[in-house]
Amino acid sequence: MTTRQISSQQLRQMLNDGSEIAVLDVREEGVYSRDGHLLMVSNAPLSVLELRVRTLVPRLATRIVVCDGGEGLTLRAAEKLAAGGYTDVAVLDGGTPAWKAAGFRLYTGVYVPSKAFGEYIQHEDAPPEVTAAELDEWMKSGKDMVVVDSRPLAEFSRNSIPGAYDCPSAELPYRMPEFVRSPDTAVIVNCGGRTRSIIGAQVLINAGFPNPVYALKDGTQGWKLAGFQLNHGRTEEVPQPTVHGKAWSLQAVARVARRFGIHRIDAAELARLSADTARTLYLLDVRNPEEFECGHLPGAVSAPGGQLVQATDTFLAVHPSVIVLTDNDGVRATMTAAWLVQMGHDEVYVHAADAQAASVRGTVIPELLHGAVLHADSVTPAELKTLLDTGPVQVVDFATSLQFREGHIPGSWHAVRSRLPDNLKKVPVAPLLVFTAAEEALARLAATEALKLVASPVKVLAGGTAAWRAAGFALETGDERMTGAADDLNYRALDRKDNVEQAMRDYLKWEVELLDAVATDPDFGFRRYTK
Known part of the structure; x- marks a missing residue:
């Protein structure tokens, strides 16, 4: 062609x-x-x-x-x-x-547009900040305060400020009013760096939260660079609100909707937008993934509000487009919509779905591109274990290099599908190749292509590496047996193996300087709304 x-x-x-x-x-x-x-x-x-x-x-x-x-x-x-x-x-x-x-x-x-937007909000709205050293002093003095981490729970569990609770930023106006009982309690919002600290603090301020609110300057990286220790493996969360707790949020969201011109649509209007084949429609459910799995609208994609603002380009590729944000009561959808319109998206609507309409349960399996070929024989984890114990077989893992480093089937090699012809040359020849990945479909796509490149039969581990783990079989860690450079992934500073502190400084400097960089770009389109 x-x-x-x-x-x-x-x-x-x-x-x-x-x-x-x-x-x-x-x-x-x-x-x-x-x-x-x-x-x-x-x-x-x-x-x-x-x-x-x-x-x-x-x-x-x-x-x-x-x-x-x-x-x-x-x-x-x-x-x-x-x-x-x-x-x-x-x-x-x-x-x-x-x-x-x-x-x-x-x-x-x-996530450049989102990161620049965070710096824009810091420049325009100037939410109060507290440094790591100041926060440490507050902790030692017994100040009436609570630290909330605005990242998803998985990121929070990897590293967190001592004593913090997890509450992703779109959840803050929804959960915090009931969690913090005294209006005198200071609320400090942190993330890994800057963006979600800034956005998290400002979303509470925009909602009219009565407490003193601060963003932790430079987040967990700033805390680490100041010489303080991070916690690992914690899972404490700010709980979901009761009906009483939601009452304040519903009043607050009405004020935010008026200020930023956020329009609610009903089921009939959503149906009309969905039927318009001349426009791209994104139907995004901004609740947390667990709520999404318990029931969501047909065709909706899980896009937790905090992550949608943090990494907008990973959800919205088409510009301009029609965006409908959905939740159960309009609170989180409206708060998230307010950020998107400030980022320059023109058509953003909110739809509060009732329980009857949100009838689809479970995770959504992404639709495959038409014509994608997944034909490959499978082996179960038990069958693969027997093969590894008794015969010559080579396992090739198509997870990200970080996922591979943190846990892979013993003896397996890491490869990147887009580099398959070169990568396979470095894998020892074996009578049988078994491909695995975090997503079984990725391993199947790679296996279909590999059958044209190697003489050995190629099979796929059913359920991927997660199924191997679930079967109780051991994983090993480390990055031996890499078939190429570990440049398939953008590594966070704390995930690097060396020069971690310099990487943190470089990253924070990059974030701070980003606003000046994008301000002269013709595509820069952030909007200022009066208070």
């Missing part, structure tokens, strides 16, 4: 012509972050493209422009997209080097 190529100048015009467009950078996340990318782009690595793109770009007629850094990934991605039913796919000629040569800016790091 012949793939249409467009110049950087043409893409610049397309980004501003008012019609829907999705720019997808198909490099692995670590390369995308390290080498620089466009501002209005979503990272959709070629390795997982078939698993992610139908959620990122729901409408097949959407204009898509695929880019990379000149590695030759774009044509492969464009062919997959076209074969999968997308009808308007082009490739950025010359990739990001050509974009830079044309005088346009590239950005390192991930």
